[in-house]
Amino acid sequence: MMMDLVDELMRLFGSENVKFDHEEIEKYSRDETSGVEGEIPLAVVFPTSTEQVSQLMRWANERRVAVVPRGAGTGLSGGAIPTKNSVVVSLERMNRIIELDERNMTIVVEPGVITGEIQKIAEEHGLYYAGDPASSESSSIGGNVAENAGGVKVIKYGPTAFHVLGLEVVLPTGEVVHFGGKTLKNVTGYDMVRLFVGSEGTLGIVTKIVLRLVPRPKYAAVLLVPFGGIEDALLCVPKLLSQSGLLPASIEFMDRYSSEMASRFLNESIPNPEAECHLIFELESSDKQNLVKEYIELGETLMQMNATEVYIADDRTQRMKIWRFRKAIAEGIIAFRPVHCMEDVVVPTANMPKLIVSTYQIAQKRGLEVLNFGHVGDGNVHVTFLKPERMQNAVWEQALEEALEELYRTTVQLEGSLTGEHGVGLKRKKYLRMFLGEKEIELMKRLKSLFDPNNILNPGKIFPD
Ligand SMILES: Cc1cc2nc3c(=O)[nH]c(=O)nc-3n(C[C@H](O)[C@H](O)[C@H](O)COP(=O)(O)OP(=O)(O)OC[C@H]3O[C@@H](n4cnc5c(N)ncnc54)[C@H](O)[C@@H]3O)c2cc1C
Known part of the structure; x- marks a missing residue:
């Protein structure tokens, strides 16, 4: 029966566009999420056009076969992890830049384009694509849209949703629909673009994206700022945001343990590696003198707020070096501490110091290791619990469960949310009810069944079992 389905797929899409050999497709059974097990899919289909995606969904809907969309597989919530007897649709071969419209400052792309490529092409035309997840060199724009990816420039430019003007989507029933377009404003009917951005591949498959460029x-200039005390560093963020009159493009945080991960991964060091933590600021300007004035003022203010030192990088090479370091933290964790749990809680910015400080106590109480890094300028921190080397698996699992419960309870008390940018996926669905009421969940489920009456598109994600 299962092999019959694979044969049908081969007939429909050709053997060059379907893989089913277990060894070859084993890597499609996971993403970058630690601790979430998946199934080897029945097959992986590699469409090259919207028509093929539509044909696949029509077939799957008729046969009631589950389909799991996949971009580059860098997700951190298990969204692209297949459930039993599902077919993975990999968008990696739909990777064309369709149009860059300089005068309207838009770019139209297929979902499989790697985000960093969009940044580069925009730059070659003197423009800027402001979506900048730390995974920009490896994640696809389709995955960014599905997760509403954030990253290191959210304070000034917003998450992916702020850059998406229009979408082409294949619905689970196979119909192709278009939402939005190239206009900056559009209130003709409901805002379907915003509904689809962040829907984690559960409502439709995105096949074209119109992005805004700026x-x-x-x-x-990037300021790298070590602090002797974590609280000092964290308390200055909301103060600076509300009182300095500046809107930095980025304010990032990394504690000492996080820096050690990046340092080990890159075999590179940063100034003051012994500091308890570092903040990273990026300021932008169209005027050089103005920029210098702003970073000098910011640096002086930070020194008054107990920074140990302020390092300024105002040439491109030095700036890139700092960003490369910051972006390597997650890669270091994945490489050196594979048994971990990377969280993505988000709280209103001023509540963030309390949240981060509490995580060290939450971990210590249970004998866990923890590190914190992330986008403190937008209240989003990647609290990461690590399994101590000698801790038995069963003890780790129990301690982690308790630690997560306490972390989420604290996040709720601080008016926060379960995930800021990585999504719910498989990893966090059992905690959804701590953050959403039954009515909200019911409305979301009704939306899901409106688009996907047979529950064939990425089933088992987001909603608790
Ligand atoms: C080292 C590292 C750093 C990271 N840093 C960040 C960061 O700073 N900010 C951030 O937000 N995330 C970050 N992430 C998480 C991850 O890169 C993002 O969630 C990214 O958006 C996933 O893109 P992807 O192409 O890998 O998607 P995948 O992992 O393949 O899929 C993610 C979800 O999108 C769905 N999907 C994929 N393509 C489509 C499509 N065309 N249509 C419909 N649904 C689709 C999948 O079903 C799944 O639910 C990081 C991950 C790593 C490993």
Whole structure:
């Protein structure tokens, strides 16, 4: 029966576009999420056009076969992990840049384009794609849209949703629909673009994306700021945001343990590696003198707020070096501490110091190791619990469960949310009820069944069993 389905897929899409050999497709049974087990799919289909995606969904809907969309598989919530007897649709071969419209400052792309490529092409045209997840060199824009990816430039430019103007989507029933377009404003009917962005591949498969580009900032400077105390560093963020009159493009945080991961991964060091933590600021301006004035003022203010030192990188090479370091933290964790749990809680910015400080107590109480890094300027921190080397698996699992419960309870008390950018997926669905009421969940489920009456598109994700 299962092999019959695979044969049908081969007939429909050709053997060059379907893989089913277990060894070859084993890597499609997981993403970058630690601790979430998947199934080897029945097959992986590699469409090259919207028509093929539509044909696949029509077939799957008729046969009631589950389909799991997949971009580059860098997800951190298990969203692209297949459930039993499902077919993975990998969008990696739909990777064309369709149009860059300089005058309207838009770019139209297929979902499999790697985000960093969009950034580069925009830059070559003197423009800027402001979506910048730390995985920009490896994640696809389709995955960014499905997760509403954030990253290191959210304070100033917003998450992916702020850059998406239009979408082409294949519905679970196979119909192709278009939402939005190239206009910056559009209130003709409901905002379907915003509904689909962040829907984690459960409502439809995104096959084309119209993205907004903005003018490229002429000058930028990155400030790397070590602190002797974590609380000092964290308390200055909301103060600076509300009182300095500046809107930095980024304010990132990494504690000492996080820096050690990046350092080990890159075999590189940063100034003051012994500091308890570092903040990273990026300022942008169209005027060089203005930028210098702003970073000097910011640096002085930070020194008054107990920073140990302020390092300024205002040439591109130095700036890139700092960002490369910051972006390597998650890769270091995945490489050196594979048994971990990377969280993605988000709280209103001013509540973030309390949240981060509490995580060290939550971990210590249970003998766990923890590190914190992330986008403190937008209240989003990747609290990461690590299994101590000698801890038995069963003890780790129990301690982790308790630690997560306490972390989420604290997040709720601080008016926060379960996930800021990584999504619910498989990893967090059992905690959804701590953050959403029954009515909200019911409305969301009704939306899901409106688009996907047979529950064939990415089933088992987001909603608790
Ligand atoms: C080292 C590292 C750093 C990271 N840093 C960040 C960060 O700073 N900010 C951030 O937000 N995330 C970050 N992530 C998480 C991850 O990169 C993002 O969630 C990214 O958006 C996933 O893109 P992807 O192409 O890998 O998607 P996948 O992992 O393949 O899929 C993710 C979800 O999108 C769905 N999907 C994929 N393509 C489509 C499509 N065309 N249509 C419909 N649904 C689709 C899948 O079903 C799944 O639910 C990081 C991950 C790693 C490993």
